[in-house]
Amino acid sequence: MLQSFRAKLSALFSSITLDQAMLPDYNMNQQDLSSRYGPVVECVTQFLNKADKQNSRAAAIMHLGAAEEFMRHFQVLGFMGSSSAATTSETIITLLHRVISSVQRRIVMGDITPLFLQKLQTFYQNRICFPADMRQLKNSLTIRPWQDVLLVSVLKGQNVLGFRKDKGKKDVLLETISVVLLRTELLQLQSRYRELCRYLRVVLTDNVTLYQHIQDLIPFFKCKLGEFGSALESLFPPVNPPASRFTPAIFLLFLRIFETATAPRLTVSQLEQLCFSEASWEPIKDAVPLKRSELVKFALKAQRCSLSVYSDPECWASLLKVVCSPHGSPTALPIPSQQFLYESRDAVIDQLNQQGYNIQISRCFLRTYPDQALLLLVTGALGVRILQGSFSPALPVLNAYKDNLWAFQWLCDGMTSSQDRLHSFLKEITQKPSNTPGNQLVVDFK
Template sequence: MSQQQPEMNMSRTPLAPKPMLPPAQNNPLTPKRLLRVQQQELIVINSDSECDSECEGETNYGDQSVYIVDMDVEKENVPEQSPKVVDEDLIITFSQRANVLPHARYDCPVHPFQPTEVKKVPIHKNFLTCEQCYCYICDKPALQCAMWTVTEVCHCNSHKNNDYWRGLRDVKLLGFLRYFDITLCEMDTRFREAEVMLGSFTVELAKEYSFFMRSSVVYTHNYTPVYECVWTFLNKADGQEDKAAAVMRLGAAMRFMAHTQPAGPSISHCPKASATTAKVLLIERVIAAVQQQMVLADFDHVFSGKLNCFYQVKIPLPSPLMWRLKMRYWNDPLLVSVLRGQNVSGVQGKGAKKDTLYEELPVILLRVQYLQKHYRYRELYRYLRVVLCAGVSSAELTRFQEVTDFIPLYMCWTAEFAEAISQFSTSSRRCPTLRLTPFFFRLYLHILETGTAPVLDAELPTQATLATAKWEKIIGAEPQLHTRLVVLSLRVMKIQKAIYSDSSCWEALLSMVNTPRDTPVPLEKPSALYLQDARMMVRHELNKGLHMDNICVPAALVAMYPRQGLLLMMTEALAMRITNSLLVPAIPVVNTFKDNEWAFQWLCDSLMSYSPDAYLSFMKGLLQELQSASIPTAAVLHDATNAVCACGKICKSNKGLRTHQRSSGCKDGDVSGTAQTSAANASSQWLLPHPLSYYYPSLSVNINMTH
């Protein structure tokens, strides 16, 4: 008790009569005070202060010790006792015999026990018991032990200091769990329940297997009942706690893997009917479940080591299946060094001690799932960059590549945008650009532009889950400059033709450079001299060749007009794309230019300079898209001397137009004349000079931009 608490609450309970003590003046042990503060306990305050004997009525609590003595006895049955001085520091004021608690027979305080290794007959008086004696072997009251005095196995002689009795106790209490080297200290309710279920399963399985093995000339051996018995037990194991479930699965595997197929007729068309094929199905399920537990349940290395020793020694597995269960623990030195970024090669040691990070595809997928679930994205992409898949089939290797293609996505979640971008330019076999789809191209473009990313759930990401995922801000991420994104996009398009041909990818790119998110206003039209010089610069840069590293944004292009320069470079690249093949659908791409009409004029001029036929095909396809969308007065061409069919055909006169329609079967009517757009759609029309007006001065086009 400290000096800050000098008062004791001794008035809560009426004081009981004080125990008999010598007077203070005659007590050689003074200063001591014995205070009763409750009827059920004694508090002895022992002080070494010299002033205690001098100050009557006062108590010094400076260096005192408090002793609480339980008094849970019936006071009337306890005779009063005189104090007994043991030594100069201890005085006994009260004592009674302790209650006898449950104990093993060899610890009985009532009946002496004679240790012995004899198990045939009771020795001395070892068979005598008190009410609290327990059997060491059965772990239950001795009076309930059926083997207490049975000849050859006298449990009354058992004790903990003999190997035989300890082994017999382990067999009795641990049962099947002794094969896993599980100790009694580790035994809990879940393990006991698992052991009971394993015991019942063993009996039932033995009956089914015995019926399957019966020999008869006319009997057809059918393993299906045995298979269903094991399958039902494995279903029960799925509902248990992780450690208990692992013990039940491997225990069942130990039993059924010892089965053999007897000679005689069998059902060949059913894999479950043969012990040989049915065991493969069952062990595949067991291995898959144990693999999942070893990774996701994160067992401690001690328990994992016990499982490892069990299936290597007790289960007769073929070498390929045995290798599948030899997984690295999470505390494996090589795996830990890779996750921490200390090892970037996945190789450790040299010569005979060389260790390479090889893992089965199911294990790789489970590790990815575990790390992703716990948001450990940095460790995840470090692991995927170096791990090697031990699979040999093409399907496994393809699946492994699909997983490694998400390395840039995990890098983005750690705000390492520069590292993510570099992954698309690497020349390694794991470069995701070779397998990049238009969907993921748009996904990465949006992530790098906005600094946000889709939230990943516990499952492996797919296009379906990412398309509906919620987007969140990446902590510490800075959106990338458009210059860098344009260069990245052009390099990817040089490699991946699917992205180069996809209209939605061009729409995403042109939307980014036409209307930047930070300043969503139309861009100012550059000077004519700049437009002339810019055309030569961007054509020279885009025509360098197919080597992706050769593409860059000229400094002179973005020196005076940085945003306009990027827009012109992408517009020129689009013109080259349309020249090579028709762009479908074209309306969404054209609609990105609605705020920058001068850029669309640039596109039309570039198309006419490359190929007038490509330009006419582009316009024809655009008009057909508008008509198929049922847009009224989608395109209106005015021409005093020429006539243009809805299919895009330019005729010299209306007569020539009608001749063309009869021969080609066009029935949409001509789009020449004085047809005007309705007033309802007039406000949504985007009117641009048609580039053909350079060659046909009276020709213009009016395109609806609302769709």
Template sequence: MGPSKREEKEQSIILISDDEAESTLGNSVLLVDPLEKSALEEEKSEEVVDEECELMVTFCKQAKVMPHARYDCTIHPFERMECDTCSPLGKNADICNQCYCYICDKLASECQNWTTPSLCHCNAHNKSKFWKDQRDFALAGVLVMFNLDLTDIDADLRHGGSLLIKFIQELSVEYNKYLVGERMPPTQHECFCLPKLPPGQCNICRSRNMEIVYKSWQNLGHTDSLKLAVPCLLQRITTQLQRMLVLCDFPKNLYEKFVNFFQSISLPCHCFGFSNSLNVVPWDHVLLTTVLKGQNVTGQRTQKGRKVFLWETLPVIEARVEKLVDKKNYKEVVRYLRAVKCNDTKGLRDLRDKIPFYLCKTGDFLDAAHSLLFPVNSLACCTACRITPFQFEVYLKMFRTGSVPTGKDMLEPGPWITVGSPLKDGVLVKQALKLLYNNVSLYRNPKCWSSLIMILGSSNFLEKSGHLHPLSLKEPPLDFQKGVLAASGGLLEELKSKINVSLPPAILSPHLHHEACLILAVQAVQQMLFCDLPYLTSFLEIALAFGNNFWALRLLLDHLSYEEHVLHGTVNLILRDLNRQKATMLKLWQNLGPQYVGEFLCLFLTCRHKKMQSIGLFTLNIITENLHMCPWAKHLCNFFHNAGLRHLPLGTAAHHEVSKFINIFEKL
């Protein structure tokens, strides 16, 4: 059933125009009032075709007034002026229930400044630059200074704008206090530095020193103190901004507006250096991308006849490395650090010192070993000069097992995973010794030598916890031992002085390569004791590192007897360690069991040199005095019986102590 005549009179047509300028109302909606005479009413046709617009009207209904800006209202006329704010123009103050304030972006009936003199939001419209700026400031707030479009501003930017306003207000208060000479107590910072860093390298500790600087600035006067304070503040600000530009994925348009705004700031003459501090190379820059992809290893190219270098500030480099590491793009990190240049040579050097670790994360352990020994450029020293004993152990563990810790840093605790093939034993021992020879502090550290011996005496299988599995190597023939020792002397001297050193055939034995490398390490320890014994702080941990390979430890002790002062010095070190660490040794022996303790005691008690026997006697006395902590001691007595220790010519003192120990258990 068709509509009634009354319903037909109440109907209207909405024509949508593609061109806003052609609209008589200045908007994109044209309302056709059915009360006016029209071609539709005269022709009484069910369909109306507009030939100019190529529009066919197939349906009509009563027009519904939608929310609109006041200047688009079809009920109340509107007068346009560029920037009249004194009072309402014409009937601009009149509104319908759907009129919105152009400035406040809410219903005109709720606008508090609709007719307020000097504001008069009722006169606002979109054809005026003045009113557009007013609207932008009302919607964007303080963010308008960044020349952002409203489409650029999301919830995060609005929140940032609110924080900026709050900061400006708080800063104004503090600055006024400063101008009147009011002293503010400096903020106290507790130091949580672990490990302790050298002076000037800890940001937290550096903040404490700011109190002294602050007090000195107070005596300079407003102008002079500002010349010191402003650059310091700008340095902090630009550093954070540089990191944001690298770490945050800003849209390109927002990125450019942000940088342009900073460059438009009028800085004092003593701060001109900061004007271009935000000229950070974007991630899609040609030179940077070719470096990251490995297409450019030098970080330089020729552009219009000039050499262009990949040169960045340290905060930018740190941020790029951080982002690449987070994405586990370790190959790109290595390429970037090798190519980039920086005016902070020490800071860049510290970052480059992690290149070997990043190479290990990629599974390229051979390149990692070489990177420890060879600097990135000829003007710098190698990373090996600066690694710590703990880092030395971790590197050897990675080289030995082909596994790496899963964390971002090699010192972080956590599980280990296999990422590549481990180094061959001969290459491992050669690289390890070169590391020791390149770093005196490592060379004289017993922890490093114990790490080397322990890892050479372990399998290449590593548990996820990072725990190594020790090997019990069978003692090789004496002729083989002598052959390796004979070749070791010249090899060790070459490792100290030459870059490329070939291993002799004796050490490359396919069947006894583990044993050969361990003998080579024994010879290296012996040389170290002969030359640097006075610098050594301990020796017991080196002896314990041999594990069940007592034949290798005996080989070392036998060679020490050739130098009387070295022998005495070594024995005194072990006795001192045993005396200081009695409780620790008792717990260790409890874990290792009577078989290990028996082998350890027999090794020293059967030494031909009486001074060396004193170590076995002292160990036996510790066990005798703490039998309540050694439930395994009776099994040790059986070990002595089976070894025939009581009947060996040990000497008067040794024979007496062994017999005394055995008699204790025979009486039980």
């Protein structure tokens, strides 16, 4: 198959260059070179498409064999020198990147042995002609096999630094972002989340931005292990917390994971991909849902990290639903004593005045009415948010209280210091009854 491709490609390219060379004014007839090169590109593309359907070894051989042939065209195009030739060169570079990407995938995802990998790397570096300005691509297939000593020690947790001394030389776990993405994909498919977290903590790569996106997934991978405590710690480190990049959708996803001990079944490379609505959710093995007090602490921390979460009414409504329905109970919480409601004002303020992400909920506050105390803590935080500026739509928040209107009244009583904001909030609720589907709560505000 490769031999027939070589013969066909050589004939096509020769017909183009010979026809051009026979023209009277060689340099004046380069404008149609790109269109003349079209059949060559089509021939290569069709061959690469066939290669993609083969097993890992055959596909790698076919891709590199094709690259060996079409990369020789650079020499002729360079001699022909024109703007059209430059455009054609860009097309060849695109084909080369496709080859590199495909072979990298076979190396990381396939069953290629270290010995065969070495042969591929040698062929790629010695048999393919790279123009001077493309020499940086010559090491694109220099990829560690999964059996590599340093890589294995990192995955097993024996090496937490990402480097080792080998015969006096420092061996560093440095991989291109494309390889990091491939390893991340495969380890997810194999449910090797613990090894994946170890790898992502120490590997160095050439694209800081994309690497940050992948590292932000470490808390999710820890959730998949059922280690919610460790996941929470990795969401809120002192420096550059992943939670600071939460969108409302990502916050709601983690809230659901922590509340239900279930997770979406997805293979992802950044947090936003977790919010794919059609993903199926499944129970996390050995995972236990977080206590509601821990859910509240998580939510309050996330709000401090992410302004978009703090500002979003849907995030507030979802959190209120958690504390309004302990253990999934459809009934309202019993109304606590008036003394407790009164004393809770100062207690809630004390809880909310804690600095940083290390939020702790006082045991004394939870002692008498634990469920009601959590509801008032969230309600107090909501009151602070409403007093700070526009809050719309507001009706979902009212509906989230269900039959716990005593807590909603407590919210309104706490905002009397700012009559303008309170009036604006209540007006938002009463003027937009159509914003929220389902049963509507009707309250007479006086």
